[in-house]
């Protein structure tokens with residue numbers, strides 16, 4: 001089959017593009033090198049839907065951020081991913097910082113950011129955010145800023161795209177692209193895919209993909225950002241808190257997650273190894289210190305996880321969204337922050353390129369923009385649960401005690417369109433292992449369920465794909481084998 005569009009990369013950019021184009025009568029596929037979608041930068045970021053006042057005016061990313069922010073309301077309603085516009089504060093701790101906030105407010109308002117206001121009344125500020133330091137002298141309040149779960153959103157987009165006909169191929173690393181005048185042949189280890197248009201949304205590897213068609217006009221450097229995540233309910237924040245940025249740094253934020261944890265981070269370290277997502281003692285110390293200047297009572301002892309993500313920083317420091325000189329090849333590269341916020345606006349831009357390339361963008365009669373909300377144990381009343389458990393006892397079998405996740409939710413996450421195939425895939429879809437014990441209790445049970453539902457042996461269940469198996473064999477098999485050889489005493 002010849003695809004109309006082949007998308008390379010299953011992060012937020014690739015999946016938003018897939019879902020946006022899925023309304024048209026086009027044959028589309030998406031190739032992702034990892035065992036699951038949202039495995040790159042999209043997995044580890046701040047999850048903030050920025051208001052859009054921060055970037056300099058000369059950058060494309062500024063406008064796309066402001067536009068993208070506004071597109072979230074409709075998308076969250078259609079796709080049923082959790083999203084809250086809780087608003088953000090940029091915090092001034094010294095009088096001379098108010099000037100920077102005022103500049104943001106003025107230019108942001110001129111450019112269409114809604115509701116920006118400077119608040120100088122300390123009592124009012126602390127009423128709105130009681131966790132904030134009493135050193136605060138003023139804030140820029142951006143009520144349109146919000147929080148989202150980047151991976152849950154990516155899965156929602158992919159599910160809806162799949163419902164509308166997009167084919168997803170995970171574990172498909174693109175290794176070569178050849179092209180003639182009218183078609184591209186995209187090679188992975190397992191298959192070859194032919195397509196008339198190719199969209200490169202490969203994150204930190206986008207330059208490598210671009211070079212495969214002879215286009216080498218940008219560079220991408222990885223910049224690491226480390227985080228500390230705290231147990232749910234030990235610190236409740238109402239607002240996303242940013243320090244006033246300096247010329248050198250945007251600073252460390254303190255932020256609630258959509259599931260009511262709090263996190264602090266990220267810092268910014270230029271690195272060379274694109275696989276280096278290790279956290280460091282120095283980095284964690286740096287972010288804790290930064291966070292304490294905004295929220296003195298950071299609950300350091302209630303940290304449940306440290307993690308790091310890699311920004312794909314282009315040499316232009318701006319998004320590279322190009323309808324390139326290679327006819328039909330579109331680059332969506334260098335999607336650094338605020339790429340998550342901008343994704344719907346980025347996809348709209350790609351849509352306009354396809355129109356320029358002469359694609360007939362006819363909306364399918366069967367297009368359905370809605371993705372059903374996944375059912376969650378904690379969303380039901382006791383009476384509803386009672387009925388649910390009568391209908392299907394898997395609702396009453398709690399697998400993850402920290403996050404109260406039932407067996408039924410795990411089964412559903414495996415059988416959803418583009419469903420989970422790994423333990424992390426289940427974790428990022430419905431949260432077993434996200435709580436205080438970090439999977440210590442539920443992981444073996446999740447492995448069992450994956451093995452049963454996918455009809456594969458236990459030792460083929462992985463954490464996140466190739467070479468991440470948890471189990472290598474049965475203990476008894478090992479003992480019996482050794483006993484036969486006389487090697488183990490009882």
Ligand SMILES: Cc1cc2nc3c(=O)[nH]c(=O)nc-3n(C[C@H](O)[C@H](O)[C@H](O)COP(=O)(O)OP(=O)(O)OC[C@H]3O[C@@H](n4cnc5c(N)ncnc54)[C@H](O)[C@@H]3O)c2cc1C
Nearest residue numbers: 009011012013033040041042046048174203225339340341
């Ligand atoms: C520390 C940090 C904080 C951030 N905070 C925010 C924020 O609060 N708000 C915001 O708006 N933005 C934020 N961002 C930016 C945001 O996370 C990114 O803009 C966004 O996730 C980029 O998504 P992407 O799909 O372009 O890239 P990715 O998510 O990296 O996706 C690219 C995909 O391509 C795949 N791939 C690569 N090579 C191949 C190949 N050869 N074949 C097949 N597949 C391939 C990868 O496996 C990956 O899944 C932050 C980023 C970082 C690192």
